[in-house]
Amino acid sequence: MADGEDGSSADDSWFFDSLAHLTPEPPTKRTMCDRCGRPATVCLCPFLPRQPLQVSTTVYIIQHPHEETRVLRTVPLLAACLPPDRCHVIRGKRFKQGHHPELELMLSSPYTYVLYPSDDALNIEEVTMTTQLANQDTPPYNMVIIDGTWTQARDIYTANEIFHLPKQVKLSGTGVSEYVIRTQPTDNSLSTLETAAVAMAALERRPEIKEVLFAPLRALCKFQLECGAQPHQSKEYLKSRGLYKKPSPHHTPENRRLCKKTSPHNTTGKAGL
Numbered sequence: 104m105a106d107g108e109d110g111s112s113a114d115d116s117w118f119f120d121s122l123a124h125l126t127p128e129p130p131t132k133r134t135m136c137d138r139c140g141r142p143a144t145v146c147l148c149p150f151l152p153r154q155p156l157q158v159s160t161t162v163y164i165i166q167h168p169h170e171e172t173r174v175l176r177t178v179p180l181l182a183a184c185l186p187p188d189r190c191h192v193i194r195g196k197r198f199k200q201g202h203h204p205e206l207e208l209m210l211s212s213p214y215t216y217v218l219y220p221s222d223d224a225l226n227i228e229e230v231t232m233t234t235q236l237a238n239q240d241t242p243p244y245n246m247v248i249i250d251g252t253w254t255q256a257r258d259i260y261t262a263n264e265i266f267h268l269p270k271q272v273k274l275s276g277t278g279v280s281e282y283v284i285r286t287q288p289t290d291n292s293l294s295t296l297e298t299a300a301v302a303m304a305a306l307e308r309r310p311e312i313k314e315v316l317f318a319p320l321r322a323l324c325k326f327q328l329e330c331g332a333q334p335h336q337s338k339e340y341l342k343s344r345g346l347y348k349k350p351s352p353h354h355t356p357e358n359r360r361l362c363k364k365t366s367p368h369n370t371t372g373k374a375g376l
């Protein structure tokens with residue numbers, strides 16, 4: 104090959120040929136764990152049961168679409184602990200009657216309950232007393248939990264009549280949430296994972312269910328606190344002391360991290376992750 108008009112020579116050709124075979128460096132990406140969905144450096148799999156926990160209750164999480172975008176959600180941990188056919192996540196805000204035949208069939212079962220703490224709701228312990236009298240085996244319960252803020256959950260429940268088909272149940276005497284890295288609305292509010300764990304343990308009369316499901320949540324909180332997250336008190340607790348300040352809807356996780364470093368409100372333990 105003769106020297107070209109651009110000044111390149113035959114000696115240069117190997118160089119350009121080799122460049123052509125180079126693939127660009129992939130962007131640096133955090134390796135995520137397939138099972139728990141966490142970054143590999145803070146993988147929670149050692150705290151998950153080795154085998155999915157065998158339970159007879161099937162949990163249906165009705166998830167408000169905004170809930171999926173939150174950081175540090177507990178539903179992926181719950182799903183990682185249970186067999187795939189025992190934990191279903193259904194996202195949406197509106198569920199028109201007649202459009203979800205399988206969901207409606209499940210909601211019509213006498214063994215389906217929706218966790219909705221209204222005045223009419225049964226305590227979950229009463230459920231087991233009434234349904235287990237005739238049959239000593241645990242029935243195949245379905246537990247419906249609406250995942251979102253209290254306002255979102257109330258909106259989903261009231262706007263969709265299909266969720267009025269099952270009886271309402273509530274948890275009682277649950278104590279304060281151990282999910283201390285996220286602000287809960289009241290002292291008795293639990294995260295979705297905790298709610299499912301307490302409900303299943305009560306329905307199946309197996310306290311160990313709660314212990315197994317709480318283990319990854321406790322580990323998650325420990326990791327986050329060690330990384331500088333501040334423990335949160337409930338909104339109820341903060342309001343009662345005049346310390347609660349409503350977060351801006353535009354607060355992104357990044358903004359929250361910045362606030363944590365600079366805002367004087369951190370002294371209340373509210374800001375942060």
Ligand SMILES: [Zn+2]
Pocket residue numbers: 136137138139140141146147148149
């Ligand atoms: Zn993992």
